[in-house]
Amino acid sequence: MWKYLKKLSSTFSSWMINMSADDFGIYVHIPFCERKCIYCDFLSFTIRSIEKERVERYFDALFLEIEKKKESVSNTVTSIFIGGGTPSVVEPKLIYSLVEKLEESFVIAGDAEITIEANPGTVKDNDFSVYKDAGINRISFGIQTLNDDLARFLGRIHTREDSITAIKNAQRAGFENINADILIGVPNQSLDVFMSTLNELANLGIPHISAYSLILEEETCLYDMIEKGVVIPPNDDLDRQMYHKCLEYLNSKEYMHYEISNFSLKGYECRHNLLYWNCNEYLGLGLGASSYINSVRFRNTSNFGDYLNGDFSAFDEEVLSEKDKMNEYMLLGFRMTKGPDPVMFYNRFSKYYHVVYKDVLDKLERMGLVKTGNMKGRFISCSLTEKGYDFANQVFMEFV
Ligand code: SF4
Missing domain, CATH: 3.20.20.70 (Aldolase class I)
Incomplete structure (x- = not known):
């Protein structure tokens, strides 16, 4: 990391x-x-x-x-x-x-x-x-x-x-x-x-x-x-x-x-x-490359000889639940200085993140690590504060 x-x-x-x-x-x-x-x-x-x-x-x-x-x-x-x-x-x-x-x-x-x-x-x-x-x-x-x-x-x-x-x-x-x-x-x-x-x-x-x-x-x-x-x-x-x-x-x-x-x-x-950082999908090609497609994360073999011999099977497959996907969206979204996008979150999960994560966000706000940003109609955005950037891992851990 x-x-x-x-x-x-x-x-x-x-x-x-x-x-x-x-x-x-x-x-x-x-x-x-x-x-x-x-x-x-x-x-x-x-x-x-x-x-x-x-x-x-x-x-x-x-x-x-x-x-x-x-x-x-x-x-x-x-x-x-x-x-x-x-x-x-x-x-x-x-x-x-x-x-x-x-x-x-x-x-x-x-x-x-x-x-x-x-x-x-x-x-x-x-x-x-x-x-x-x-x-x-x-x-x-x-x-x-x-x-x-x-x-x-x-x-x-x-x-x-x-x-x-x-x-x-x-x-x-x-x-x-x-x-x-x-x-x-x-x-x-x-x-x-x-x-x-x-x-x-x-x-x-x-x-x-x-x-x-x-x-x-x-x-x-x-x-x-x-x-x-x-x-x-x-x-x-x-x-x-x-x-x-x-x-x-x-x-x-x-x-x-x-x-x-x-x-x-x-x-x-x-x-x-x-x-x-917006948790969109991607295909990884080549040795050890990771992919995320249809809610499944997986990776290619890391063995060079096996790859040369045409082993393109999926390793370490992980099917992400709805909750996993929401958590990951928040975790990666906080990497961006504007924070996770509340509209994109709603469009994906039909939920407001300020409601789903109310307790966590309130706690992080009280700790001075997260702040409430712009309100776009019924959406409220959150992002890291100055202090939050120094303790970003602490914020991410709340969504692991
Ligand atoms: S990928 Fe290669 S060039 Fe890049 S840091 Fe590693 S060893 Fe150096």
């Missing part, structure tokens, strides 16, 4: 992109990376350890999975997210064929958001035009920091210069919708180093920034290093300081704080992530 960032402004709701209750997404997992970063526990393998032929076989398996599952999706797809791992580490022609296959197999909305995650250390200038030709319209760069010493410490394979060049190349190729993921609260990261990264990225004119506090995950190198005392763990106070400065700075640059860790210029919110 990532730590949660604090709210800056509550004047954003009218800026939100048009998110429909019918939005449906596809996530495709590409489980390869050039090198494993010391803090990462995502399902990914070092590409050098996998022969080229097995990467191609992975794409063959993906296409087969698409073929097998396409009939089960009748929804119009409003967003596609090609994530990983590092999708930009594979040959761009494979990504081109993947998008082509998705387009042949599903009904994709004309205005669909199609994102690819890219590592500045693996993406070449020409790759962007291939992505563009494929129909990809959003690039999400894993930058994490523009400080070379810190990047090296984290095991990143790129320098500050690589990151800036990659962003400029993407812009030159015609990509406007660009995100940069950055980290807060990394061991050895000073406030100045963090602010300098933020400042440079905002000045490059990218419209979306995701700023996550680093969380130590067990079974990572960083965890072991801290356990052995080789590295001093990140300082919580400094993490908070960076967070507050981040909000202040991005606000001054007209970025809207629309989710705990996400900031965008007007109209550039990530449609795919909004879909998750």
Whole structure:
């Protein structure tokens, strides 16, 4: 779990992109990376350890999975997210064929958001035009920091210069919708180093920034290093300081704080992530990918060999009851700074959330963690307070 960032402004709701209750997404997992970063526990393998032929076989398996599952999706797809791992580490022609296959197999909305995650250390200038030709319209760069010493410490394979060049190349190729993921609260990261990264990225004119506090995950190198005392763990106070400065700075640059860790210029919110936070349905394709369809959550196998051999069965199936769905809607809805949408809740469950959750919301309001917002006719909205953002997990636990 990532730590949660604090709210800056509550004047954003009218800026939100048009998110429909019918939005449906596809996530495709590409489980390869050039090198494993010391803090990462995502399902990914070092590409050098996998022969080229097995990467191609992975794409063959993906296409087969698409073929097998396409009939089960009748929804119009409003967003596609090609994530990983590092999708930009594979040959761009494979990504081109993947998008082509998705387009042949599903009904994709004309205005669909199609994102690819890219590592500045693996993406070449020409790759962007291939992505563009494929129909990809959003690039999400894993930058994490523009400080070379810190990047090296984290095991990143790129320098500050690589990151800036990659962003400029993407812009030159015609990509406007660009995100940069950055980290807060990394061991050895000073406030100045963090602010300098933020400042440079905002000045490059990218419209979306995701700023996550680093969380130590067990079974990572960083965890072991801290356990052995080789590295001093990140300082919580400094993490908070960076967070507050981040909000202040991005606000001054007209970025809207629309989710705990996400900031965008007007109209550039990530449609795919909004879909998750609004509990819409999605199909996950590829190794270990999760899906949520017809009230059932399930995931693909995480065994690479089994996946290559065509095991596309559903693992860990969980059928969500009406109550589960309402709870999840509230929990994820509170991630967004406008809070769970009371109208969408009513349209889905024929209930008012301020009635269903009256006791819980009253309690959270008394604790100063939640506040009542706008009233739209008979609907009352709720969202986290400033204090609530510091204790967001406590709020979420009420809906688990
Ligand atoms: S590039 Fe991303 S997915 Fe790959 S190891 Fe690093 S953090 Fe993990």
